[in-house]
Amino acid sequence: MAAVDLTTYGTGLAEQALAAARQGQGTRQAAALNGNLERGGPLSRTADRAHLEEVAQDFEAVFLSQMFEQMWSSVDVDPLFGGGHAEKVWRSLLNQEYGKALAAGGGVGLADQMVAQLVAAQEAASGGLPGQPPMTPSTTSSTAPNTMSNIMPVTETQP
Numbered sequence: 831m832a833a834v835d836l837t838t839y840g841t842g843l844a845e846q847a848l849a850a851a852r853q854g855q856g857t858r859q860a861a862a863l864n865g866n867l868e869r870g871g872p873l874s875r876t877a878d879r880a881h882l883e884e885v886a887q888d889f890e891a892v893f894l895s896q897m898f899e900q901m902w903s904s905v906d907v908d909p910l911f912g913g914g915h916a917e918k919v920w921r922s923l924l925n926q927e928y929g930k931a932l933a934a935g936g937g938v939g940l941a942d943q944m945v946a947q948l949v950a951a952q953e954a955a956s957g958g959l960p961g962q963p964p965m966t967p968s969t970t971s972s973t974a975p976n977t978m979s980n981i982m983p984v985t986e987t988q989p
Contacts, residue, residue: 879945879949882945882948882949883941883945886940886941886942886944886945886948887933887934887937887941888933889940889941889944890929890933890937890938890940890941890944891926891929891930891932891933891934891937892929893929893940894928894929894932894933894937894938895925895926895928895929895930896929897929898925898928898929899922899925902921902925
């Protein structure tokens with residue numbers, strides 16, 4: 831059995847999710863992500879945290895949808911239900927809804943990590959917004975009860 835490089839595999843899924851978003855499965859997400867990428871710099875100074883969290887959640891939904899697509903690609907079509915083009919379309923739509931539902935319920939933590947990284951990059955690049963309190967990563971942004979901090983609380987040990 832060949833070894834699988836999970837780093838490369840995960841990167842490939844992220845690239846597939848962004849490509850799918852650009853192809854029309856998530857036009858709004860792709861436009862927001864593409865706009866930030868094309869500027870080549872930090873997020874716009876007028877970007878608010880709610881919009882950032884929404885875009886990150888939308889990206890996570892597209893990413894999870896692509897993961898579901900990969901999962902279903904290994905499952906044989908049941909001839910009892912006919913298969914064919916209609917079933918492919920139905921599965922694609924179902925995977926999109928699975929991705930949206932999972933992301934809305936807290937997802938796998940990808941959106942939270944993206945928000946934290948983008949906020950940190952914004953703060954580092956701009957030195958904070960003049961006249962406004964700094965945007966800080968929210969400690970309560972995840973609605974998922976099964977985040978790693980809830981499962982395994984981090985305790986600091988002194989040397």
